[in-house]
Amino acid sequence: MRAYGVLALCVSVLIHSGGAIAQDAVSLEAGPPALRLEQHNDPYLPTPPQPPRRHIMGGGPVTRGPFISYQVNVDAFGNNLIGDAGNEPSIAINPTNPANIVIGWRQFDNVNSNFRQAGRAYSFDGGLTWTNTGVHTPGVFRSDPVLDSDNDGNIYYYSLKIDFFCDMFKSSDGGVSWVGPTPAFGGDKAWMTVDKTGGVGEGNIYVAWSTAGNNYFPNQFTRSLDGGQTWPNLVQIPPERPRWGTLTVDPPGDLYVCGTNSGSLWVAKSTNAKFATPSLTFDFTVEVDLGGLLLVFEGDGTPNPAGLLGQMWVASDHSGGPTDGHIYILATVDVQGPDPEDAMFARSEDGGLTWSAPIRVNDDSSQTNAWQWFGTMSVAPNGRIDAIWNDTRNTNQANLSELYYAYSLDAGETWSINVPASPVFDSHVGWPQQNKLGDYYDMISDNAAANLAYAATFNDEQDVYFLRLGDCNDNGTHDGEELADGSAFDNDANGILDQCECFADLDGDGTVGAADLAMLLGSWGPCAGCPADFNGDGTVGAFDLAQLLGSWGAC
Numbered sequence: 001m002r003a004y005g006v007l008a009l010c011v012s013v014l015i016h017s018g019g020a021i022a023q024d025a026v027s028l029e030a031g032p033p034a035l036r037l038e039q040h041n042d043p044y045l046p047t048p049p050q051p052p053r054r055h056i057m058g059g060g061p062v063t064r065g066p067f068i069s070y071q072v073n074v075d076a077f078g079n080n081l082i083g084d085a086g087n088e089p090s091i092a093i094n095p096t097n098p099a100n101i102v103i104g105w106r107q108f109d110n111v112n113s114n115f116r117q118a119g120r121a122y123s124f125d126g127g128l129t130w131t132n133t134g135v136h137t138p139g140v141f142r143s144d145p146v147l148d149s150d151n152d153g154n155i156y157y158y159s160l161k162i163d164f165f166c167d168m169f170k171s172s173d174g175g176v177s178w179v180g181p182t183p184a185f186g187g188d189k190a191w192m193t194v195d196k197t198g199g200v201g202e203g204n205i206y207v208a209w210s211t212a213g214n215n216y217f218p219n220q221f222t223r224s225l226d227g228g229q230t231w232p233n234l235v236q237i238p239p240e241r242p243r244w245g246t247l248t249v250d251p252p253g254d255l256y257v258c259g260t261n262s263g264s265l266w267v268a269k270s271t272n273a274k275f276a277t278p279s280l281t282f283d284f285t286v287e288v289d290l291g292g293l294l295l296v297f298e299g300d301g302t303p304n305p306a307g308l309l310g311q312m313w314v315a316s317d318h319s320g321g322p323t324d325g326h327i328y329i330l331a332t333v334d335v336q337g338p339d340p341e342d343a344m345f346a347r348s349e350d351g352g353l354t355w356s357a358p359i360r361v362n363d364d365s366s367q368t369n370a371w372q373w374f375g376t377m378s379v380a381p382n383g384r385i386d387a388i389w390n391d392t393r394n395t396n397q398a399n400l401s402e403l404y405y406a407y408s409l410d411a412g413e414t415w416s417i418n419v420p421a422s423p424v425f426d427s428h429v430g431w432p433q434q435n436k437l438g439d440y441y442d443m444i445s446d447n448a449a450a451n452l453a454y455a456a457t458f459n460d461e462q463d464v465y466f467l468r469l470g471d472c473n474d475n476g477t478h479d480g481e482e483l484a485d486g487s488a489f490d491n492d493a494n495g496i497l498d499q500c501e502c503f504a505d506l507d508g509d510g511t512v513g514a515a516d517l518a519m520l521l522g523s524w525g526p527c528a529g530c531p532a533d534f535n536g537d538g539t540v541g542a543f544d545l546a547q548l549l550g551s552w553g554a555c
Contacts, residue, residue, distance in 0.1 A: 038143045038188055038213060040162045042433055045110035048083035050075075062458045062465065064402075064510040066472035066500040067421040069465040072103050072121050072130045072453070085111050085430055085462040086119055087438030089453035090146045094174055095196070096153035098446065099126045102175035103453045104145035104157050105464045107135050108432035116432070118142040118159045119464070122175030127451065127466040136169055137181065146192045147442075150203050156228055158184065158192045164213045166190055168205075168228040185222045185231050188213025189439070191311075193247040197318075201253040201274025203227065208257045210243040221257065225276050233280050240285050242266040244294065244439075245312035249274075251325050256352055257282075258314040258329060260294045265312055265331065269352045284353075290344040291358040292333035302340075302371070303390065303398050303427045307436030309341060309373040310389070319383030323411045327352050330361070332375035332389055337366050343375040343389045347412050361406055363418045364393040371398055374437075376452070378445040384478060385412050386450035386470065388443060390427070394420070399428040403454065405469045409480050416480060417495035421469060422456060423510055430461035437462060448476050472500035492531070503531045504551040512551050520548050 059080035062069040073086040085108040094100035100122065107119030117135035136142065136159060144160040157169040157178070166186025169178045190209035195201040205224040214220060219234040220241060242259025249255055253274040258267045268285040295302075295309045303309065310332040317326040327348040332341045343361040348354060362372045370393035377387050385408040390401035403422035406415045427437045441454040449470040455462055470478045473488075479497050482488035488497045504512045506519040520532045520540060528538040534547040 038160060038162065038164075040115065040141050042113035042115050044115040044139060045113040047081055047109045050082060062423065062456075064420060064422050065496060065502070065505065065508065067467060067469065069422060069454075069456075069458075069467040070127055070130065072132070072464040072466055073105065073107070073119060074121075074130060074132055076132075078129065080459050080463065082461070083111060084109050085432040086464040087436075087455040087462050088143075088145060088440055089438075089455055089464045090440075090442040091444055091451060091453035091466075092147035092149045092155045093444050093446075093451060094149055094153045094155065095151050097124075097174065100124050100153075100174040101127050101451065101466065102147060102155045102171070103130075103464060103466065104147050104159075105453075105455070106143055106145065106438060108462075111430060111432040111461065114433035115141060116143055118145055118157070118169075120157065120175065120178075123466070124174065127468060130466070133175070136178065144189055144439075146190060148192055148194045148205075150194050150227070151196050151198070152203075154227065156192065156194065156205060158186065158190060158207060160186065160188060160190060164188055164215050166207070166209075168224075170228055182228055184224070184228065185216065185234060187215060187220065189244055189311075191246045193249060195249045195253060195274065197249060197251060197253045199253040199274065201249070204274060206247055206249070206255055206257075206273060208237065208245075208247055208259075211241050211261070212243070223273060223280065233278065235280050235282070237268045237282055237285065240264070240266045240268075240287075242268060242285070242312075244296070244308060246314055248314045248316045248327070250316040250327065250351070251318050254351065256314050256316070256327060258288075258312045260312055263293055265290055265294065265329070265333075267314060267327070267329065267348075267352050286352060286355075288329050288346055288355050289358055290329065290331055290333050290346055291360075292335035292342070292344065294331055295334050295341060301398055303373050303392065303401060304437055305435040308439040309371075310375045311440050313375070313377040315377055315379040315385075317379055317383050317411070318381060321383060323383050325351070326411055328377065328379065328385060328412055329355070330375055330377035330387055332373050338369045339366050339372075340369070341372050342366075343372045343387060345377075345385075345387070345412050345415075356412075359412060359415075361387050361415050361418075362389070362391065362393075362404070363406075363415070364391075368393050369396070371401070372404075373401075374441050374454075376441045376443050378443040378450055380445035380447050380450075380478075382447045383411070384409055384445065384447075384480070386443065386445045387415070388421070388441070388450070388452055388454075388469070391418075391420070395424060399426050400424050401427055403456070403467070405450070407450075407470060407478070407480055409484065417493065419495040420508075421467065423458065425456040425458055426460075427457065430457050432462065448478050472497055502551065503534055504548045506531055512548065512553060516548060520545060
């Protein structure tokens with residue numbers, strides 16, 4: 001990984017109305033390259049004129065086996081908008097109505113300009129259909145969207161502006177309408193979490209941001225105790241100042257912030273952030289070994305040349321069982337060996353003080369030279385850990401990835417078979433005048449499945465998708481639990497329940513087509529136990545050919 005110095009820029013007095021604190025100097029610690037800061041280099045350009053709807057391609061579901069991705073950034077008729085781009089999605093789910101999902105993203109109305117705004121959409125049917133309500137404050141440059149919810153069903157949308165201050169928007173009707181913006185301190189590459197523990201810190205909103213693009217350096221943390229209306233504290237996260245990470249709250253209401261700095265990965269903990277006291281402090285910052293470095297801005301020949309290859313994720317276990325209170329870390333990092341990146345995991349059972357040895361989540365050979373990037377993690381209320389990432393293991397090309405999924409039912413000690421959950425997409429197409437697919441995805445788990453907001457280029461442009469992972473038969477029970485209790489089977493050991501598979505899709509690309517027919521005809525005759533033997537009589541024959549032709553197309 002490249003090493004960069006730090007350049008501190010001081011400018012004149014700036015008073016921000018987001019709180020009671022004013023500073024005599026504003027620091028934009030701009031660490032080269034300048035790509036670390038959000039850049040406003042282009043003017044706003046409107047979305048290009050759209051062709052007649054009958055000619056518009058995309059906007060419909062994208063399938064890979066039992067996995068169905070639904071496009072979020074669509075027009076009023078559910079069609080893809082041609083010539084725009086969307087990336088860096090973040091997701092919130094309404095706890096009072098889990099079918100109500102809200103996703104925000106960086107919206108580029110025209111790929112010929114890097115001018116972006118705060119895109120948003122909502123669903124009231126569990127993500128099957130989406131209503132795109134346009135952008136917050138049209139015409140205002142915005143970036144780095146982060147969403148979360150509180151236990152009362154309010155949705156919060158944290159948004160960075162070009163001046164490196166952040167605003168908060170709030171919706172009390174599931175994303176249909178919003179109030180704001182309310183100034184909310186912040187800075188570049190911020191992340192947010194809301195306390196949903198039901199304890200003394202219930203409803204507190206915590207935000208941390210990078211040391212770069214920071215108007216309040218060395219401070220990089222704030223909180224709101226009143227639903228995002230005021231932000232009375234600016235706090236340092238000493239001494240390592242982690243950045244490009246996330247936050248979580250454990251069952252007692254203690255706060256954890258993670259990130260990278262100086263080539264290492266760090267977790268900071270505060271036990272008094274939950275209390276309404278001005279003396280908010282962090283108890284300690286500890287280094288976590290994931291076996292490698294978090295890569296950023298690695299240039300040509302990588303999946304995301306001008307962006308992060310994933311941020312650092314921290315999550316906590318609220319299951320109420322033996323693993324309650326465990327703290328988990330996941331990131332895609334550069335480990336020693338030919339693999340440029342792997343999805344790596346570690347666990348703390350003592351409140352973040354000590355951590356397990358790193359555990360590799362991706363199950364391909366370490367000699368495949370594959371990129372596992374944009375690793376993302378979430379933890380279900382019952383303690384299951386879900387992980388996704390983009391993966392080049394099957395293409396051997398840095399720009400051609402598939403989305404992969406894995407889960408753990410034993411606190412991350414072991415992980416399931418890795419399963420491809422999307423078709424192949426090219427992360428080097430659809431760039432809106434900046435060479436990246438954003439910097440992150442976002443995911444929330446419930447007891448049955450993981451709910452993912454991600455960006456991909458299935459329409460040969462960058463678009464935002466919603467995907468539900470882990471309950472392929474949609475019966476309200478996670479597939480891993482059904483395999484564990486013997487109520488379902490995976491006889492071909494590919495990580496997908498047999499009842500959810502289409503055995504006519506012999507090449508596993510999610511569609512029954514010419515390649516599958518060729519494979520079937522190539523095995524014509526004795527074929528006991530092979531996928532082409534649809535009726536299980538030990539021979540591939542006329543019945544099996546009819547079955548294949550009968551399911552020609554999407555599968």
